[in-house]
Amino acid sequence: MNTTNTSLIKKLLLLFLVFAGLYYAKTFLMPLFIGGILATLFLPFCNWMEKKKTPKGLSVFICLLSLLSLITSVFVLLGWKIYALLDDFVLIKKVSIQTFEAIQIYIYNHLDLTYKEQSQILMNEQPSYTNIMQMLLGSLAYFFTNLILILVYFLFLLYYRVHIKIFFLKQTMASQRNEMEQLIDSAANVSQQYLLGISKMIVLLWIMYGIGFSVIGVENALFFAILCGLLEIVPYVGNITGTLITVVVAGLHGANLSMLGGIVLVYIAIQMIQGWILEPLILGPQVKINPLFTIFALVLGELLWGIPGVVLAIPVTAIIKIMCDHIETLKPYGFLIGETESEKTEKGLLRRLKMDILSSNKK
Numbered sequence: 001m002n003t004t005n006t007s008l009i010k011k012l013l014l015l016f017l018v019f020a021g022l023y024y025a026k027t028f029l030m031p032l033f034i035g036g037i038l039a040t041l042f043l044p045f046c047n048w049m050e051k052k053k054t055p056k057g058l059s060v061f062i063c064l065l066s067l068l069s070l071i072t073s074v075f076v077l078l079g080w081k082i083y084a085l086l087d088d089f090v091l092i093k094k095v096s097i098q099t100f101e102a103i104q105i106y107i108y109n110h111l112d113l114t115y116k117e118q119s120q121i122l123m124n125e126q127p128s129y130t131n132i133m134q135m136l137l138g139s140l141a142y143f144f145t146n147l148i149l150i151l152v153y154f155l156f157l158l159y160y161r162v163h164i165k166i167f168f169l170k171q172t173m174a175s176q177r178n179e180m181e182q183l184i185d186s187a188a189n190v191s192q193q194y195l196l197g198i199s200k201m202i203v204l205l206w207i208m209y210g211i212g213f214s215v216i217g218v219e220n221a222l223f224f225a226i227l228c229g230l231l232e233i234v235p236y237v238g239n240i241t242g243t244l245i246t247v248v249v250a251g252l253h254g255a256n257l258s259m260l261g262g263i264v265l266v267y268i269a270i271q272m273i274q275g276w277i278l279e280p281l282i283l284g285p286q287v288k289i290n291p292l293f294t295i296f297a298l299v300l301g302e303l304l305w306g307i308p309g310v311v312l313a314i315p316v317t318a319i320i321k322i323m324c325d326h327i328e329t330l331k332p333y334g335f336l337i338g339e340t341e342s343e344k345t346e347k348g349l350l351r352r353l354k355m356d357i358l359s360s361n362k363k
Contacts, residue, residue: 019304026305031146034308035153037315038067039161040191046158060158067154077226183326187319194315197282198233204278205229205270212266218246219253228267234298234310243267289317293337 022029042063049059157164165184172180206229213221224246231238247263289297297317301309317337324334 019300023304026309030305030308030312031149032153033312033316035150036157037191037195037312038150039154039157040188041195042067042154042158043161043188043192056159060155063158064151064155067151074230179326183323186322186326190318190322191315194318200282201274201278202229202232204282205232205274208270208273209266212270213246213263216259216262216266218250218255218259218263224249239267239271289314289321289337290339293317 045066046059046063049062050056054062165181168184169177169180206225209225209228210222213224218224224242227245228239228242231242234241243263247260250263251260294314294317297313298310301311301313301316303309305312321334321337324330324337
């Protein structure tokens with residue numbers, strides 16, 4: 001076996017061990033990663049307060065309160081609209097029963113399964129009420145435990161950020177400390193850019209979906225606009241899921257085909273605006289991952305950590321790319337993950353247009 005094959009096997013083995021470690025250590029690593037990425041989002045605000053002579057501990061505590069306020073606002077907003085949807089629960093239940101009966105008739109006519117046989121199959125597949133309650137309570141306990149851990153990591157990572165940075169610099173040779181400092185700053189910056197960019201994107205999507213759904217007459221248009229916008233944190237899959245939910249619920253409300261087609265057209269129009277205008281102008285230039293590796297990252301994130309892994313996939317992959325770009329032996333992998341030259345050219349034109357508009361406004 002030659003040296004090249006041995007080196008390749010070692011790299012594949014190392015990659016397997018990394019993914020195995022990520023999978024088995026997800027209980028520890030998942031809240032730590034989320035807390036760390038959220039901490040980078042509040043880093044400029046925290047630094048600004050400290051420059052204004054605000055005590056470090058108070059600055060970090062204000063950041064924590066700000067984060068809690070944002071989380072609470074989103075939950076309150078969604079809860080308010082979900083409560084409004086409950087007014088239509090009777091109608092949705094009635095239409096759902098009618099739809100279910102129509103499906104039963106279709107199965108009986110085409111698959112020759114009687115209603116009794118269909119009911120037996122469904123009863124065998126459905127979990128008991130006790131199991132459902134146990135699953136629900138377990139999920140709630142898991143969610144709140146992880147939320148508390150995320151907030152604790154967020155608090156202490158912000159407070160000890162300089163201490164941790166100095167630790168990494170001490171692990172580096174004196175000749176390479178400037179490069180290591182640049183790497184740490186770039187990794188924090190790319191996470192900031194992504195989170196700030198996606199936040200701006202979500203707000204703009206709320207506005208566009210809200211206007212579009214309201215114009216075509218979708219009931220509870222604001223709720224579905226909020227839902228489609230929030231699901232944008234999962235690229236490609238999230239917005240499709242939000243639109244499908246909107247179409248299904250609108251259909252259960254008795255929407256005609258023209259309204260359902262209108263929902264799809266609104267989705268297509270907004271995706272075109274988002275893909276060709278908003279993403280190149282809003283998302284930072286360092287968040288440059290090609291669509292193929294975006295899908296890879298989402299699939300691997302879901303396999304390793306479930307839904308939180310999907311949410312973390314893009315910022316973590318962007319940080320990995322930054323690391324690859326700064327380490328000579330890993331630069332080919334950074335190139336592989338990054339955009340192609342044609343994608344860079346298209347987005348570069350739009351970014352130059354943005355800079356021209358900003359400079360003309362200043363004049």
